[in-house]
Amino acid sequence: MEALEETEEVRQTPEDVISLMISESLDDQETDEAEKEASDASHELDFDWSSIDTSHLPSSYKTNSWQEKELLQLADHFFQQYTHLCPDRKPLFLHPLNECGVQKFVSTTVRPTLLPYPDMYYWSGCASFVCDYLIMEPLKCPITPPSSLYSPTTILKYQRGNCFDFTVLLCSLLIGAGYDAYCVHGYATLEICSLDQTQELCPRLRKPPEVPEEEDPNKYRVQYPLEPQSMFELQQKAKKEKETEPAEEEEAEEEVVVEVEKPKRDPLHGLRVHAWVLVLSGKRKVPETFFINPFTGNPHSTTDEHFLGIESIWNDRNYWVNMQDCRKGCKDLSFDLNDSFCWEIMFSESKEPSQLPTESPKEDTDDMEKEEIDMNFEMPLSWVARIKVSCREYENPFSQGKKVTLYDKAKLEKWAAYANGDGLVERLTVYADSDYTEELEVKEWFKHREDLLYMREVNKQTQLITDHFRPGHPLLLKTHSYTSMEPETGHTVEFYHTARVDGLWKRFENATEMTEHFEGREDFLHTRHIEFGEREKKMEKAGITADANPRPIVQIKEYFHRNPEKPADEDVEERIFMVIDDIIQLTYHLELHDTLASQVVFCRVIGREKRDDEIFLSRENTVKYQPWSSEKHKNMLHLYDLLWELRAEQKDLKQQVRDSEAEMLNILMIREDEEANIKLSDVSLYSYAKREQEQEATVGKLN
Numbered sequence: 001m002e003a004l005e006e007t008e009e010v011r012q013t014p015e016d017v018i019s020l021m022i023s024e025s026l027d028d029q030e031t032d033e034a035e036k037e038a039s040d041a042s043h044e045l046d047f048d049w050s051s052i053d054t055s056h057l058p059s060s061y062k063t064n065s066w067q068e069k070e071l072l073q074l075a076d077h078f079f080q081q082y083t084h085l086c087p088d089r090k091p092l093f094l095h096p097l098n099e100c101g102v103q104k105f106v107s108t109t110v111r112p113t114l115l116p117y118p119d120m121y122y123w124s125g126c127a128s129f130v131c132d133y134l135i136m137e138p139l140k141c142p143i144t145p146p147s148s149l150y151s152p153t154t155i156l157k158y159q160r161g162n163c164f165d166f167t168v169l170l171c172s173l174l175i176g177a178g179y180d181a182y183c184v185h186g187y188a189t190l191e192i193c194s195l196d197q198t199q200e201l202c203p204r205l206r207k208p209p210e211v212p213e214e215e216d217p218n219k220y221r222v223q224y225p226l227e228p229q230s231m232f233e234l235q236q237k238a239k240k241e242k243e244t245e246p247a248e249e250e251e252a253e254e255e256v257v258v259e260v261e262k263p264k265r266d267p268l269h270g271l272r273v274h275a276w277v278l279v280l281s282g283k284r285k286v287p288e289t290f291f292i293n294p295f296t297g298n299p300h301s302t303t304d305e306h307f308l309g310i311e312s313i314w315n316d317r318n319y320w321v322n323m324q325d326c327r328k329g330c331k332d333l334s335f336d337l338n339d340s341f342c343w344e345i346m347f348s349e350s351k352e353p354s355q356l357p358t359e360s361p362k363e364d365t366d367d368m369e370k371e372e373i374d375m376n377f378e379m380p381l382s383w384v385a386r387i388k389v390s391c392r393e394y395e396n397p398f399s400q401g402k403k404v405t406l407y408d409k410a411k412l413e414k415w416a417a418y419a420n421g422d423g424l425v426e427r428l429t430v431y432a433d434s435d436y437t438e439e440l441e442v443k444e445w446f447k448h449r450e451d452l453l454y455m456r457e458v459n460k461q462t463q464l465i466t467d468h469f470r471p472g473h474p475l476l477l478k479t480h481s482y483t484s485m486e487p488e489t490g491h492t493v494e495f496y497h498t499a500r501v502d503g504l505w506k507r508f509e510n511a512t513e514m515t516e517h518f519e520g521r522e523d524f525l526h527t528r529h530i531e532f533g534e535r536e537k538k539m540e541k542a543g544i545t546a547d548a549n550p551r552p553i554v555q556i557k558e559y560f561h562r563n564p565e566k567p568a569d570e571d572v573e574e575r576i577f578m579v580i581d582d583i584i585q586l587t588y589h590l591e592l593h594d595t596l597a598s599q600v601v602f603c604r605v606i607g608r609e610k611r612d613d614e615i616f617l618s619r620e621n622t623v624k625y626q627p628w629s630s631e632k633h634k635n636m637l638h639l640y641d642l643l644w645e646l647r648a649e650q651k652d653l654k655q656q657v658r659d660s661e662a663e664m665l666n667i668l669m670i671r672e673d674e675e676a677n678i679k680l681s682d683v684s685l686y687s688y689a690k691r692e693q694e695q696e697a698t699v700g701k702l703n
Helices: 014-025 028-044 066-085 123-133 152-158 163-176 231-260 362-374 391-395 537-541 636-676 685-702
Strands: 181-188 273-279 290-293 298-301 307-314 319-322 343-345 402-407 410-415 424-431 439-446 453-459 464-469 477-482 489-495 504-510 513-518 525-532 553-560 572-578 583-588 599-602 622-625
Touching: 123 163, 123 298, 152 163, 163 181, 163 273, 273 307, 477 636, 489 636, 504 636, 513 636, 553 636, 572 636, 583 636, 599 636
Parallel strands: none
Antiparallel strands: 181 273, 181 307, 273 290, 290 298, 307 319, 319 343, 402 410, 410 424, 424 439, 439 453, 453 464, 464 477, 477 489, 489 504, 504 513, 513 525, 525 553, 553 572, 572 583, 583 599, 599 622
16 A cells, blocks of 8 residues: 655544534435434343443453564554545544453454354354344444453353344354455345344245246157137137226225335435455355355345445454445356455455555655555454353353244244253244235144154144154154144144054044055055944944944045056955945056056845855946956856955954054044153253253362
């Protein structure tokens, strides 16, 4: 940089510069708005930072080393040249006061730290911890940066801070984890600065990106003509649409009126100061540069319209000033920090001097050479003590017991693990209105439950409850949907079928029917449907249990996939056992070009009593439709043997149905007991904290 001209000017204080910039950029209304918000923010802050105890802090917090003093002088020199060469720009955020009232350069406040927790090795884990652990405090004045910047250790101790405090802590963790991260001083919208997410969709409700559909392999097949349409009907339809257009226009006008009634444009738009984190691509295999809002922990594209401009960025090694035009926000900014036309670096990382335009006279050449040498300055180590987060603090990040976030027609609540006796850690409530009065759906997430329940969905309109389980449940449960725990009231159960011998993956049961679905069976069975009749009323009045008074089985249907090893007319597709009517019906698969399936129906002979130990077969009680069957299907002996097999299988099927009913009753009984006696497992980092306490107690006794 070039030295300033030797002119005697009255040096302005930072407060004078700030007031001058405000007066030039704001009219009276905007100034009143800023003062009003500043007063509201001061009323919202219940915590008094001036009363914190700093006596226990290390000496590095209270004094500056000779390197830090030299650093502050260079920063002041840089700031003087910056204000001289860029008089229309706002003051830089360079060396605010720390908690001990000592000026500290912002880069030395960043303390790279890698915490010993698996999640903290990734940016998402660091961001979620910071936004959950700290309580957000608005800036005292929304259009100026704060006058102080406390150390990350103090911020962690009191679990609160403004956007700059959030950003420095998060950046320290990200750099420690190996990311190319930077603190950003810039401008953002009201929603970002005030942590207002009431107009945003809850992340839990966002649908995953759709996978593009594969190209249809039959797109070149012959296109058959569509159904013929009447031209008269089309004309009449168009006529009706024209008649309804005026009504639609009136509705559109009403919508415009509603839009006009929305909140007016923020008078401080483009002036609200905010701090966030910039993560450059490259390190840790980050594919694309992105922003992180420290208040929410959410990633944002660098083209996001909520971020309106950047003044400067810094990390633990250097400081850069943005020299690019931000009138269109950040979407056109280049983040190549080696480009001296886009970013002015404070301390040159090479022997090349600074590239800012110069206007100094020739006699100052010697001074300039000295200044260029001074700018090759090595950043001193951070004055901040080592950042530590205990196991208990990591597992219980919520200082107020829980965290509540309001989204667009949704409310998200979070708790620490083991804070609730049922293992509840998160609850999402979806509402029908923006006033959060009419509930539509509730989703709850659980951790460390011995019954392996991890999520529950409740439809408030139908009262349908769906429980989701992790693998390993004794009953091999995957999901369980119900409205009541009473049996035969409509239960849908899904299983981890690969762990079951019968391949059952889903079962639905109510008072009149039961449907079971299978996968991966050797007999190619995929569906079984059972219809029940009504119980005997005399037995119900006597108070006999469902086990002693089973429902009569009316019909059993089974459906099979195609077995390629069998001919189609020998491979059963559908099998129906009409138990009460004593009818058995078989329907076989079709060949590729067939249109009618082969069938065999065995009926009971009218007037003949049914006996389990005998089979009466005649052409009267056998109906066949087999247009392309083999010769053996026409043989009565083959049909007789087939009927014997079906009788035996019907008997086994009836027993399997009774076993399925008993299994459902057992599932409901066990689930009721699990909900009545909820137990939480001890496998977590929280147990490590307990061990730490026990070890400390043991060491204390030994000493």
